[in-house]
Amino acid sequence: MIIHLDLDCFFVSAERTRSPELRDCPVVVCKSGDTKIFSTQDSESMMTESVGGFNGLMQHKKVFNGFDKNAWKKEFLDERGRVHGIVIAKSYEAKKYGIKTGTSLRDALAMCPKLRIVPSDHLFYQLLSTKLKAFLQTKIPILEQYSIDEFWGDLKGWIKEEDTYAFMASLQKEILETFDLPISIGASSSKWIAKLATDFRKPYGLTLVPQNEILAFISSMPIASFPGIGRVLQKKFASYGIETLGEVLKHQKLVSGWGTIGKDLLLRISGVDNEPVIAKRDRRSIGISRNFHVITNRDEVLRRTIILSRHLSYTIAKLDLHPTTYFFAIKYENGISSKVSQTIDRSFSEIMYREWVVQSFKTLDSHPHYGIHYLSLAVSNFITPTQTKTFSLLHAEDDEKSKRLSDKLTKLRDKYGVDIIRSGAEKQENK
Numbered sequence: 001m002i003i004h005l006d007l008d009c010f011f012v013s014a015e016r017t018r019s020p021e022l023r024d025c026p027v028v029v030c031k032s033g034d035t036k037i038f039s040t041q042d043s044e045s046m047m048t049e050s051v052g053g054f055n056g057l058m059q060h061k062k063v064f065n066g067f068d069k070n071a072w073k074k075e076f077l078d079e080r081g082r083v084h085g086i087v088i089a090k091s092y093e094a095k096k097y098g099i100k101t102g103t104s105l106r107d108a109l110a111m112c113p114k115l116r117i118v119p120s121d122h123l124f125y126q127l128l129s130t131k132l133k134a135f136l137q138t139k140i141p142i143l144e145q146y147s148i149d150e151f152w153g154d155l156k157g158w159i160k161e162e163d164t165y166a167f168m169a170s171l172q173k174e175i176l177e178t179f180d181l182p183i184s185i186g187a188s189s190s191k192w193i194a195k196l197a198t199d200f201r202k203p204y205g206l207t208l209v210p211q212n213e214i215l216a217f218i219s220s221m222p223i224a225s226f227p228g229i230g231r232v233l234q235k236k237f238a239s240y241g242i243e244t245l246g247e248v249l250k251h252q253k254l255v256s257g258w259g260t261i262g263k264d265l266l267l268r269i270s271g272v273d274n275e276p277v278i279a280k281r282d283r284r285s286i287g288i289s290r291n292f293h294v295i296t297n298r299d300e301v302l303r304r305t306i307i308l309s310r311h312l313s314y315t316i317a318k319l320d321l322h323p324t325t326y327f328f329a330i331k332y333e334n335g336i337s338s339k340v341s342q343t344i345d346r347s348f349s350e351i352m353y354r355e356w357v358v359q360s361f362k363t364l365d366s367h368p369h370y371g372i373h374y375l376s377l378a379v380s381n382f383i384t385p386t387q388t389k390t391f392s393l394l395h396a397e398d399d400e401k402s403k404r405l406s407d408k409l410t411k412l413r414d415k416y417g418v419d420i421i422r423s424g425a426e427k428q429e430n431k
Helices: 010-018 072-076 105-111 122-137 161-179 191-200 211-218 231-239 245-250 252-256 260-270 298-318 350-364 393-416
Strands: 002-007 027-031 045-047 058-060 086-090 116-119 142-147 150-154 183-188 206-208 285-295 325-332 337-343 372-380
Touching: 002 161, 002 191, 010 027, 010 086, 010 122, 027 105, 072 116, 086 105, 122 142, 122 150, 122 161, 150 191, 161 183, 161 206, 183 191, 191 206, 191 211, 191 260, 211 245, 211 260, 245 252, 245 260, 252 260, 285 298, 285 325, 298 350, 298 372, 298 393, 325 350, 337 350, 350 393
Parallel strands: 027 116, 183 206
Antiparallel strands: 002 150, 002 183, 027 086, 045 058, 142 150, 285 372, 325 337, 325 372
8 A cells, every 4th residue: 555644734733843823724835935045244144954846955053932913924024015926835723814825025025914924934834844854754654755744655565454444543643742733634545535535634634545446436526536637738727617526437449649747647536547656856956046125126136046046056066966957037027038058068166056057047038127036047957877977178277276166155155154155256245
């Protein structure tokens, strides 16, 4: 059997472990633009283990002094008294008011005036997730972290199938007692049916779907309930009048004609995909991005870009990665975006990368009269023992010197923090 574990309202539940007064009331965890990373003042940060999904590895430390019902105003009220910020997690009590992930804080307050608001603390959540993962690894021989609050576990050869439900119940209880975190668990013969089973009964649910009961279990479920079926596929199914997962399987000839996507989907819905639980995956890419209030001053945008490149460079060095493809994207206030991807046959270093970022920004900024509110940097195509690459000899000597300097910078930042050494372009904040 494969089990899927999903923490219930994780960010809210995490805050409740240290602020009991948040229990049994409508709570949202909110996030706004990251102001610390772009500050000219040094801030303490920390590298964490990867927790899957889109969670960054570098997080700023926050001082926790207990819950203050008015503390959110410092972060989410501007000088004109306007509320900004986005809901990234909500309690089940808040959900009853119609509040969803992605709802603006302003709208959430209108829906529920008695709402309790907590500014997000991602370092706290990631460290808690890491502790839970270490605990689960003592209980489950093969564990895969899918996101900061989701895991798959392979119980084959470890727990007898007839003992699966009892194991799930015991594990759920132990997690609550040890971490004070409610969790829902599903189990089946395949990963995606196990995940569907978890979603079927939340919060604090337990759902076991034996292989011979999969077809009956999924038959009447709406298509949108299955993991991985997004809006595009939903519209495609709707155009054929297909509304349930059972109906998808009745139209196998049609769906299999959609190529690999259709064939893989049929296997997953039937529970016969045989996808393994993978304890460790090779990293394919890594990046950093930030949203912020619209900025028209290009010197300030470039300054922020350089800061992001420094943080990403440090992360790359700590993970001992050797990227060869670089990606850069900016978004303008009117919804237009501009992006570039380039593969370079040079050894990575912070200096070389900063030069590429600066030059790319100058050519990428195709709408200089529009304000910018989003920056994204990423790298991929890593050199590995099995995937090598020959670098250009033209820059070999300079790149080797830059690499040695980058190694020294990494050691200093390990000791004193990522902000201890900055480039001159970062010093002055240009409004």
